[in-house]
Amino acid sequence: MDEQTGIQLLKTMVRIRLAELQLAIMYKNGKVFCAAHLYEGEEAVAAGVCAHLRSDDCITSTHRGHGHCIAKGLPMKEMIAEVCGRKTGCCGGKGGTMHLFKPGIGVMGTVGIVGGGIPLATGLGLAMQMQKTDRVAVSFFGDGASNNGAFHESINLAALWKLPVIYVCENNMYATSVAVWRSTSVPDIGVRGAAYGIPGITVDGNRVDEVYEAAAEAVARARAGHGPTLLECKTYRIRGHFEGDDSLYRTREEVAEARTRDPIEYWKGKLIGDGVIAEDDFAAISAAAEAEVAEAAAFAENSPFPEPQDALALTNQV
Amino acid sequence: MAYVVVMPRMGQTMEAGEIVEWMKREGDAVERGEVLLSIQTDKSTLDVEADCPGVLAKILATPEDGEIPCLEPIGIIAAPDETVDVNAVLSDFRAQRGA
Numbered sequence: 001m002d003e004q005t006g007i008q009l010l011k012t013m014v015r016i017r018l019a020e021l022q023l024a025i026m027y028k029n030g031k032v033f034c035a036a037h038l039y040e041g042e043e044a045v046a047a048g049v050c051a052h053l054r055s056d057d058c059i060t061s062t063h064r065g066h067g068h069c070i071a072k073g074l075p076m077k078e079m080i081a082e083v084c085g086r087k088t089g090c091c092g093g094k095g096g097t098m099h100l101f102k103p104g105i106g107v108m109g110t111v112g113i114v115g116g117g118i119p120l121a122t123g124l125g126l127a128m129q130m131q132k133t134d135r136v137a138v139s140f141f142g143d144g145a146s147n148n149g150a151f152h153e154s155i156n157l158a159a160l161w162k163l164p165v166i167y168v169c170e171n172n173m174y175a176t177s178v179a180v181w182r183s184t185s186v187p188d189i190g191v192r193g194a195a196y197g198i199p200g201i202t203v204d205g206n207r208v209d210e211v212y213e214a215a216a217e218a219v220a221r222a223r224a225g226h227g228p229t230l231l232e233c234k235t236y237r238i239r240g241h242f243e244g245d246d247s248l249y250r251t252r253e254e255v256a257e258a259r260t261r262d263p264i265e266y267w268k269g270k271l272i273g274d275g276v277i278a279e280d281d282f283a284a285i286s287a288a289a290e291a292e293v294a295e296a297a298a299f300a301e302n303s304p305f306p307e308p309q310d311a312l313a314l315t316n317q318v
Numbered sequence: 319m320a321y322v323v324v325m326p327r328m329g330q331t332m333e334a335g336e337i338v339e340w341m342k343r344e345g346d347a348v349e350r351g352e353v354l355l356s357i358q359t360d361k362s363t364l365d366v367e368a369d370c371p372g373v374l375a376k377i378l379a380t381p382e383d384g385e386i387p388c389l390e391p392i393g394i395i396a397a398p399d400e401t402v403d404v405n406a407v408l409s410d411f412r413a414q415r416g417a
Contacts, residue, residue, distance in 0.1 A: 244364065248362070
């Protein structure tokens with residue numbers, strides 16, 4: 001990858017991180033009215049994959065989807081305003097964190113149902129193929145979703161029909177409170193691609209360069225009409241499943257150890273070590289992201305709530 | 319600028335919480351993200367982190383206060399050299415929240 005791409009990946013990860021930390025503060029201060037599932041520690045997956053996508057490519061996401069949306073180009077203001085239920089949000093404040101949509105840039109929804117986005121991305125891939133485009137669809141989902149029928153049925157069809165879909169499993173080691181080893185028959189979910197005759201790859205999801213390289217190949221394969229790829233990115237959910245989760249199912253030592261593998265620290269260290277950026281540049285990147293997030297938060301707080309007469313706006317009325 | 323720490327709302331059904339213990343004393347410096355205190359909800363015991371850096375200028379509520387409604391002030395974080403007028407800070411806070 002070239003230097004500009006490396007810097008861009010770092011910026012994306014920092015923007016996601018600071019947005020999530022801001023939402024954590026807004027949540028506990030009563031400014032977010034729905035559950036908040038935050039993405040801290042998993043930023044390299046969204047950044048590394050979405051760097052290959054055009055605005056006419058599509059993603060489907062999860063309950064932990066703010067990072068995917070930012071990486072796909074959803075403006076920070078529209079994201080935070082939507083999570084705060086404000087009229088200026090991308091869905092008029094009626095969707096919230098688990099229904100973030102912006103079809104014009106291919107954000108085809110964060111989905112509250114575990115595994116719910118996988119068939120949607122498969123359908124998007126079928127549409128793209130039938131329309132004879134070279135667009136691709138990406139489905140982000142977690143380790144828990146890979147044990148759902150929707151995962152297996154979708155990948156089977158996508159493999160059979162050679163659909164342009166990239167199935168990105170963010171293995172963050174926990175499905176709510178259940179450790180992956182308690183629920184999943186294989187240590188590497190990537191091997192499940194073999195069952196459907198497609199490439200199944202496992203990478204360190206905290207290393208954005210590894211994610212970026214693997215996603216490059218998967219996206220190129222899908223664009224060329226050669227079919228889907230299963231890409232497992234092993235990462236770690238630093239915060240609780242939701243804000244307010246006491247995480248009694250894991251030790252503080254385990255979380256502290258995971259923090260030493262921070263994806264932003266890793267990539268910042270790599271770029272500084274390679275002489276691509278200096279410490280000052282990182283400070284400037286952080287300051288710019290901090291300002292963007294603060295502005296978006298103020299924008300959200302100063303925006304009105306939707307009115308009763310807005311109830312049917314943006315809905316698919318028959 | 320003084321920042322009001324409130325009893326956090328850590329769940330959609332949480333109405334109030336109790337303070338278990340302050341980990342910081344008045345006058346202690348705090349970093350953003352550092353644990354200020356622990357609280358108990360009807361479901362669990364949780365750490366409350368500082369939203370901003372500064373000094374814990376004032377503790378407004380303790381374990382002896384029992385249940386405290388969510389979003390009620392429980393402390394104030396200020397800049398190291400700031401003189402805090404507690405009543406003024408709290409009335410500003412309530413005015414802003416009412417807006």
